[in-house]
Amino acid sequence: xxxxxRWLPIAIVGFVTLLLVGLPLERTxxxxxxxxxxxxxxxxxxxxxxxxxxxxxxxxxxxxxxFGVVGFFLVGAYTAAIVTxxxxxxxxxxxxxxxxxxLANVPLPGAAHWVPHLVGALAAAGISAVLALLLAxxxxxxxxxxxxxxxxxxxxxxxxxxxxxxxxxxxxxxLAGIPRPLAGLADGDTYKYLFLALALAxxxxxxxxIDLGIRSPWGRVLRAIREDEGAAAAAGKNVNGFKLQGFVxxxxxxxxxxxFYAFQQGAxxxxxxxxxxxxxxxxxxxxxxxxxxxxxxxxxxxxxxxxWSVTLQLQGYDLPRFLADRVPHLRDTxxxxxxxxxxxxxxxxxxxxxxxxxxxxxxxxxSMRRAEKATTSPAAD
Amino acid sequence: MVAETIGAEVRADRxxxxxxxxxxxxxxxxxxxxxxxxxxxxxTVRRGSITGLIGPxxxxxxxxxxxxxxxxxxxxxxxxxxxxxxxxRRPDELLGRGLARTFQVPRPIPSMTVLENLVLAGxxxxxxxxxxxxxxPNRVGLQENAIVDKALGILGYVNLGRLRDAPAGTLSxxxxxxxxxxxxxxxxxxxxxxxxxxxxxxxxxxxQLTALIEEQCHERGVTFLVVEHDMDLVARLCDPVIVMSQxxxxxxGTFDEVRRDEEVLSAYLGGQFR
Numbered sequence: 001x002x003x004x005x006r007w008l009p010i011a012i013v014g015f016v017t018l019l020l021v022g023l024p025l026e027r028t029x030x031x032x033x034x035x036x037x038x039x040x041x042x043x044x045x046x047x048x049x050x051x052x053x054x055x056x057x058x059x060x061x062x063x064x065x066x067f068g069v070v071g072f073f074l075v076g077a078y079t080a081a082i083v084t085x086x087x088x089x090x091x092x093x094x095x096x097x098x099x100x101x102x103l104a105n106v107p108l109p110g111a112a113h114w115v116p117h118l119v120g121a122l123a124a125a126g127i128s129a130v131l132a133l134l135l136a137x138x139x140x141x142x143x144x145x146x147x148x149x150x151x152x153x154x155x156x157x158x159x160x161x162x163x164x165x166x167x168x169x170x171x172x173x174x175l176a177g178i179p180r181p182l183a184g185l186a187d188g189d190t191y192k193y194l195f196l197a198l199a200l201a202x203x204x205x206x207x208x209x210i211d212l213g214i215r216s217p218w219g220r221v222l223r224a225i226r227e228d229e230g231a232a233a234a235a236g237k238n239v240n241g242f243k244l245q246g247f248v249x250x251x252x253x254x255x256x257x258x259x260f261y262a263f264q265q266g267a268x269x270x271x272x273x274x275x276x277x278x279x280x281x282x283x284x285x286x287x288x289x290x291x292x293x294x295x296x297x298x299x300x301x302x303x304x305x306x307x308w309s310v311t312l313q314l315q316g317y318d319l320p321r322f323l324a325d326r327v328p329h330l331r332d333t334x335x336x337x338x339x340x341x342x343x344x345x346x347x348x349x350x351x352x353x354x355x356x357x358x359x360x361x362x363x364x365x366x367s368m369r370r371a372e373k374a375t376t377s378p379a380a381d
Numbered sequence: 382m383v384a385e386t387i388g389a390e391v392r393a394d395r396x397x398x399x400x401x402x403x404x405x406x407x408x409x410x411x412x413x414x415x416x417x418x419x420x421x422x423x424x425t426v427r428r429g430s431i432t433g434l435i436g437p438x439x440x441x442x443x444x445x446x447x448x449x450x451x452x453x454x455x456x457x458x459x460x461x462x463x464x465x466x467x468x469x470r471r472p473d474e475l476l477g478r479g480l481a482r483t484f485q486v487p488r489p490i491p492s493m494t495v496l497e498n499l500v501l502a503g504x505x506x507x508x509x510x511x512x513x514x515x516x517x518p519n520r521v522g523l524q525e526n527a528i529v530d531k532a533l534g535i536l537g538y539v540n541l542g543r544l545r546d547a548p549a550g551t552l553s554x555x556x557x558x559x560x561x562x563x564x565x566x567x568x569x570x571x572x573x574x575x576x577x578x579x580x581x582x583x584x585x586x587x588x589q590l591t592a593l594i595e596e597q598c599h600e601r602g603v604t605f606l607v608v609e610h611d612m613d614l615v616a617r618l619c620d621p622v623i624v625m626s627q628x629x630x631x632x633x634g635t636f637d638e639v640r641r642d643e644e645v646l647s648a649y650l651g652g653q654f655r
Contacts, residue, residue, distance in 0.1 A: 212515055217508030217525065224490045224501055230452065231488035235502040236476035236568055237509075245511065355548070357497050358508065360525035365496065365546065 008342070009299060009350035016306035023313040039192045040264075041309050046199035047260045049301040050206055052285045053294065054253030060291035060353070061214060062246030063226035065144035068151030070278025071158045072251045075131055076124035076258025077268050078162060081175045083120035084263075088170070095170045100179060110184075117181035121202075121259040128255025132248045140243050155275065163270040174269025178262050199260055203298075206253060211294055215359040222246055226292075276332075281308065284335055288342045290349025299351050307334050402461075403428040403572050403604045404449065404480075409458030410628075411444055418444040420628035422458070426572070431598050431605040433619030433636070435612075441628040442608045443485060446574050449606070450482040451475045462572065477504065481565035482574040485608075487557035491550025495541055495560055498549050499532035500525070502567035532567065539563045539593060555586035562590060566597070572604045573597075579611035591618055612636075 024037045051073055058064040082097030103119050104112035139150050163172050186194045213219055221242050224232040229239045262268050272278075281304060289300020311331045315324070323330070342350055357365070404426040411419040419441040426432045434442050447453040449460050451472040459468045462480055472482070489498045506528065508514045508521035536542045539559050544552065549560060558578055565573050575594070579587055591614065597603040609615050615622060616636045624632040624645055632638075632645045639645060 209515065212518075213511050216511075216514035216521060217506045218511045218514050220493075220497065220501055221509055224493070227490050227492060228488050230484070231490055232501075233452070233472040234450075234476070234482055234484070234488070235498075235564060236473045236504050237501075238471065238473045249511070355492055355494070357494070358500075358525060360508075360522045361497065361500060361529060364526060364529050365494075369546075 008345050012303055012338075012342070012350060013299060016303050016310070019310045020306050023310055027313060027316050036192075039196050041305070043192070043196040043199045043264060044261075044309070045301055045305045046196070046203045047257055047264060048282065048285065048305050049203050049298045050260065051254050051257035051282055052289070052297040052301045053203075053206055053210060054250040054257060055282050055286050056250075056291060056294065056297045057210060057246055057253065058250035060286065060293065060297070061219065061222045061226060062243055062250075063144070064140075064243060064247050064250070065148045066151050066247070066250070067148035067279060067283075068153075068155035069254060069282045070273050070275055071151070071155030072128045072132065072254035073258040073261070073278045073282075074155070074158055074162060074270075074273040075128050076255030077262040077273070078169050078175070078258075079127045079255065080117075080120035080124040080259030081178045081262045081268060082169065083123045084116040084179050085175065085177065093170050093173070093175070094167050095175060096168055113182050113184050116179065117263060120263075121256055124259035125252040125256040128258070129248045129252040132251030133244070136244045136247050140240055140247060152275070152279075155279065159270055159273055162273070172270060174267060174271075175262075176267040178266050178268070180266065181263055195264060199264070202256070202260060206256070207294055207298075210253075214294070215357075215362070217358055218245075220358055223292075281305075281335070284339055286349075288339055288350060290346075290351040290353060292353035293349070293351055296349050296351035296353070300349065303338065303350065304335060307331075307338060401427050403463060404606065405461040405464075406445070406449065407459045407461065409445065409448060409455045409460065411441075411448055411453060411455050417628050419448065419455070422625070422629045424623055424630050424633065426604060426606050427621075428571075428604055429598065429602050430621065431594060431607060431619050433615045433622040434606060434608045434625060435610070435615055435622060435639075436625035440625040442625055443576060444628075445625070446482070446576055446606070446608055450480070450574055476568050476570070479568070479571035480574070481568050481570035481572070483558070483561040483565060483576055483578065485576040485580060487554065487561045489549035489552070489557055489560050489564070491548065493549055494546050495549055495552070496529070496532055496536065496545045498560060499535060499563055499567055500528050502564045503528035503531065504568050535563045535566050538566075540589060555582040555590075558582050559586065559590060562593065570603060572606065575605055575607045575609075577609055578607065579609060579614045587614065594618060 020038060020041065021034060024034045025031070028034070051069065054072070055066060055069055058066045082095050083103070084100045085095070085098055086100045087098030088095045099119070100116045103116040106115045108115055135151070135154060139147055142150060162169050165171060169175060180191070180195065181198060182194055183191065214222070221232065221237050224235065224237065225239055225242055233239050285300040285304045286297055287300070288304055289298065290296025308331060311334055312327070314330070315327050319327070346352065402425040406422055406424050409419055409422045410417065422441070422445060434445070436442055444453065448455045451467070451470050451474070454469060459466050461467065462475070462478055465478075467475060467478065467480070490501065493501065507517070507524055514521055533542070533545070536545060539562060541556065541559055541563065544556065549557065552560060562578070578590055582590065594605055595618065598605060607615070607619055609619075620635055621633055622636050622639050623630050624639060632642055
């Protein structure tokens, strides 16, 4: 009997990998072209995985139904941009901030390569966290469906502000020329590898910190609140306080993801931050991968972003007209179908959540089991 | 009119000195729309007692319990725990002050193991601060081990040790009640609110739970306020018994006194327990 919960993630990840490598290779016949396509795609996946982990903290672990992910993603991206960019010229662009040159002159070794970006990423996380904190007071008590609607509205308001307020972030023209981190340390061709390493290192750091938190009494309380707020309160936990922590931490991570997105793209505009691109697709990643599960968030990101980016390659083929005209719509359909298939076969996602306890309790229970086994086995002999 | 007169007499009769009263409910009112579920309700719970709170369905017992436990906010009136007002306090704050509760339908965290449910209820856990769990793992680990020891002790005490690693969602209704009772003990409470502990529990488990309640009360001085429909259990366990009807207490006394009071029986228990 084949265990479908095991083969499904392997089959889907394998299929996506085959597409990611096979389609560019088949089109160009050139390994270098495949690498040129894959490296930035993997960096984007790492960035989206960061955002997905932020949503996982909110929904997967705490049960907060944030359907306004794009709001925090946008705030993070714009904050990082206006912190790292030079001051606005006032003629072709107007925006607040523009601390890049000041930060580049901080008396630290190689400051120009990393200080503005470090400050930008931290500011992105910080401003997103402050925004979440401000929203959380009135909203965290809302029932999940009302919270979702309120957050969709908030995200749309933020998008409108970015579009309409010329003085703030240059309005609908967006921001261009966002400096890239460590750009001076590698030339144009090799920089993509450096950025990929930076994105992966950031993902690894966030993964490690959140995993340590989740596998602690703190994470145990979040899980309890997700499953039954009343029971968690009866166990002596400040439900709203912990929900606030989960919401704010998740938003900070989304903001950091937005910062890296701005660094990678070099230019952002309000049109980028649509609800489909910034919220729906992140949810698709988490649901397909498996919520309440860090590995699931990453596998989901790989599969959904992999399908999202690789299906655009279909435009290079001589497809029948009715298909060729519909490739962009086909992408949406493929994402939707993937979610449906995963949910039908594995309702808890490609990598279902495991019962996780605190790492100390884990160790303790394991040692008790070993001791019990040791005391029962001589009798069995 | 008759109910109001009886209510006033009850209040006058059972004046308990403030040092003896672990819980005092003062003129509490709670309405849902036009329906006054709890209506100017006052009573006290004597320290070290197992006080029963009975009455027909819709009498306001569970609403009152939820108000005392901090799950609902009273429209009027106040609740005092050890003489300190606790109205409007959150359930977690109340547990910190020694007031624990169980639910009518038990609510353990289903995906967590029995042991994990108890460890969750450990109070003052430093590892529940994210920063500490990152930066001071040794301190968290030491405390976690101490909490696990305590939880294992309580699990053995309520005879659930063999189910230590079972997900709480897989337990029977009676076992879940025991688990909730055990969870309340983790906080070392001075007052436990038990909402229908006998509901859906078989006789064997009920005897076990009853013995545990009596032991906690008589040997450790824990006070219990028990909302219950099972009159056999109330008769065996509770003294005094407060009878509620239409949102307010109408009688307080021993169960025998309740049984003998013709007016109470005919008006509120239908006379079936005579």
